[in-house]
Amino acid sequence: MAIETATLNAVQRAPGVWRQSWYRFRRNRAGMLGLGLVTLVVVVALIAPFVAPFEPTDQSAMLRGAARRPPDAIHWLGTDRNGYDVFSRLLYGARTALLVGLGAMTIASLIGVIIGGIAGYAGGMTDELLMRFAEFFMVIPVFIVILAVVRLFGIVVVGTWMEDIPNLNLLTIIVLLGCFEWPPIARMARAEFLRLRNAEFVEAAVCIGTPRRDILVRHILPNALPSLIVLVALGIGGAILAETMVSFLGFGDPKAVSWGQSLYFNYEALKVAPWAVLAPGGALFCTVLGFNLLADGLTDAFNPRLRQ
């Protein structure tokens, strides 16, 4: 018996919930594809400055009269009508996309978990008020707000110290997306906190005298995380898409290298230089698809019962 236990311990070092989920996730082909795509985007974003053949702001092709050139040995994906190297801007665009996605969802998760957590744990009137507040945010058309605020804010800051902040427009978009994408997370957090507040192990923790902070952070939050992570992964894709749309409408950050911006600059030349539109469009497609597949795979991995 003793030997048996010893070998058992040596062979499997107690797989936790995360590791078990990973085992399940690994068997999910779509999820693994999503993970692969997301990894690819992250790697590209990290190594962009080292592998990009041109600076993203390099318009020298224009001077050489080499704008709108189809792909060749120098410009792997051709050049667009401004003389930018499409491939380099594609690589740098991954950084912006990830920055927007992660930034917006970090803000959204913080707000969402705090508000939803309080609502679910406190219950009663607090819950009611906070959830009505969340619904108020859900019915506001995010897009119009972003367009209005970006434009107005761009005018307001002229002449103040804020003008010197690099990529202020992009930051505005990120913050606004974060401030409007939190209600779904808050709803999920509320549901999970509500469910776990009455779980027996939480009661057991109360029984031994655990302070409320520990109950929330140590007992409830870790058990609520899986569902929240799925929403966040889904939200990253959504945020990237939203930023692209804003940029495509011409309200993006002129200084940022974003895929939406490239689409906005080049969509009129779709017939003349399709590569300049297809490349960022394809990259966007892969990224958003990647995050969505990842989220889908995570759902299955964390909640295997849903599948049955």
Add this chain to the structure above:
Amino acid sequence: MTAPLLEVEDLDVHFPVFRGPLRRRAGTVRAVDGVSLRVMPGETLALVGESGCGKSTLGRAVLRLQEPSGGQVRFEGQDLLHLGKRDLKAARRRMRMVFQDPHASLNPRLRAAEIIGEAFTIHGCTRAERDAGVAELLTLVGLGPDFAQRFPHEFSGGQRQRLGIARALALHPSFVVCDEPVSALDVSVQAQIVNLLMELQERLGLSYLFISHDLHLVEFIADRVAVMYLGRIVETAPAAALFAGPLHPYTRALLAASPSIDPDRRAADAVIEGELPSPLNPPSGCAFHPRCPHATDQCRAEMPPLAALATGHDVRCWHAADWMAAAPARAEALG
């Protein structure tokens, strides 16, 4: 006579019920209604009753996991219901609970050592004290320190319940509420856990409030038994007296309903019919009268008091004295 460890007086736990779109108060569920009981140091008091009668709510209210709506709970001389945050935390060192479902009552994200060690950390022990305590407790409940780094899902049901018991015993409490601690386990494992609980009681001088619906188990483990019906105690007696001569018709029916291999035990009482009435709208008079074969007009009109018929034997029935008088005759007839 020593002072009781736990003294519950007139404890009420009422839940308001709201209905309709305007959330109007539609009534009150009296889950626990004017319950009084005492637990002596080192004693096991069993709380028996069918599901929904409020026995778990009572157990939770005693530990203030559920705020009571009225009454008094005195534990080790302190008035539990009026303790400040800090004093309550100190009191929680001395009273614990073992839960029914060993799957739901252990946090799946924490390892065994973390689950047991939490109490040590909260109550300001050093890391060394905690580690020593965890190892000691794991050995005490028959698991051994090798299991410290495992997650709950790696344990079997019985082992998990041992883990739950170890958690409840951290920092040496004097009083443990066992809320149907074995009813979720296999019969073969039940015996092990019950033996463990009794062995621990002997070694550590624990007092138990043992909530159960298994009468055989109660007969085996309890010193005294309290029978609950619809939020009230209908009979309290020393275990031997209760099982030998139950006086309340409900207790008799319960005993008759539980299968026995002892032919003398097969009481002639009819098995009770019908459902437990809704605690939202309890019957007038004696709560048991709609199901009682011996109900009279007095039973329908007035609630009987919990009257002492023998030392330590209290019954809430108008006709208890008659049953008492009839008991020896019945015993003769049966025996």
